Amino acid sequence: MGTRAVLCGYYGQGNGGDEALLASLLQMLPASVTPIVLSGNPAQTHDRYHVEAIDRKNPYAIQQALRSAQVFIWGGGSLLQDATSAVSPLYYAGLMALAQKLGLKTIAWAQGVGPLQRSFTQWMAHQTFAGCNAVSVRDHGSAAMLSNWGIPFTLAPDPVWALESTPVEGLWDLPAPRVAVNLRSHPQLTPARLEALTQALITFQKATQTCLLLLPFQAAQDLEIAEAIQSQLPGVSHILQLEDPQQLKGVFRGVEMAIAMRFHGLIMAAAEGCRCFALSYDPKVSNLMQALDLPGWSLAEIPDDPNAISQTWLELYANGEALSTDQIQFQVDRALIHREVLETAIGE
Structure with a gap:
């Protein structure tokens, strides 16, 4: 049975x-x-x-x-x-x-x-x-x-490190290089800060000619912001609303860099070998930044000057490092400890 x-x-x-x-x-x-x-x-x-x-x-x-x-x-x-x-x-x-x-x-x-x-x-x-x-x-x-x-x-690290990702149809038809952006609504993401980030994205896109992929993880909290940003971007951009978590992770296979607020956005991006920039709204995101040595700011630390923001991103885009294959494998192997916990506890 x-x-x-x-x-x-x-x-x-x-x-x-x-x-x-x-x-x-x-x-x-x-x-x-x-x-x-x-x-x-x-x-x-x-x-x-x-x-x-x-x-x-x-x-x-x-x-x-x-x-x-x-x-x-x-x-x-x-x-x-x-x-x-x-x-x-x-x-x-x-x-x-x-x-x-x-x-x-x-x-x-x-x-x-x-x-x-x-x-x-x-x-x-x-x-x-x-x-x-x-x-x-x-x-x-x-x-x-x-x-x-x-x-x-x-x-052990979050299990999503070990989630098998699946490719996203049509992603490779979008112009490269691609950069993923994920923001969510939060009291500390004030209109002024969102405006500064949007202006910085505009400058960043003009300088890099990248295709910006806006990735809402939860439509109720992320979609409106994605639409507001997209309406102002000068270059090619797409809002990708993916329901399947394995595809959501798979997006980051085709992305050079990710700018993300969400905890699992950062994990998925790091696990698929992207350079990551974190915007932390929660201790769990700050802890992840510390554990992986990711560049980023808490929402309260975001510079007022959009040029200072875009300079930081351009620097990461040009010279930043993704996690090495060994570092990623280490996180994946350790995340699989959660599987052993299930096997031991259920098997007893």
Whole structure:
């Protein structure tokens, strides 16, 4: 009969990074495991990955799924954080507690823990992780938090490093060289800063004659900005809205350089051998910049002068280095440790 596992994360919500985590998790699950994915869009999840999918907001369906399963996996990413909402950690912790109560093996997989600003959320996160059969985390900050709580864990790079990428049809027909740009809405990406970045992109494009690919990872937060920038660009540009995370990663195969805010945008670009420039809106992005020694700024550090911005980009474009093949392979091999965590925990 095999093992049934309920997979829970921010899936089916139109976010390229979270979809990439789901695709990586499905790629790493032992072959004997049948996944049931809790999704915001079950039909789309079923069609894309050919797996059983149920509505993440349907309590009855979730309870049925848990009762039919032996394993519960909290899929990757920053699920337990209260920066965006106080309700979201309650949802994830509540499901984990229910799975533990029903006697399922529970795995917190490839987690980025925090930020946790409220003492109640910290307490709840501590309790929930303490009840897991296995925990893997993707960054040193999360590792430090679990160490403080005395909870055993495995630390490995984000699983998306190891996601198999697929080529994007028509990409090679677009003029080369190509540069990818990914920005998302954020309170610190003020109109003035966005304007400075846009002017810098205009100057950069004029100087390099590059084709700019604007890559929204989540339409709700990224598309409007991409359209606003594109309307002002003097040269060739394209907005690529890719739903398939493996294609999203595959775009970066045909790109010389990436300027990105999103965490998984930077990982995908670095993994495919692009030069990367990071614009950090979150500790997870800053931690990644530090770990990989990526050039970039936090949003608050963006220079006011567009020429200073474009000069920095031109310098990277002309003389910057991508990660070496060995460095990329090291990250990929280490990211596959998350697969071993699944095999060991489910096989026990």
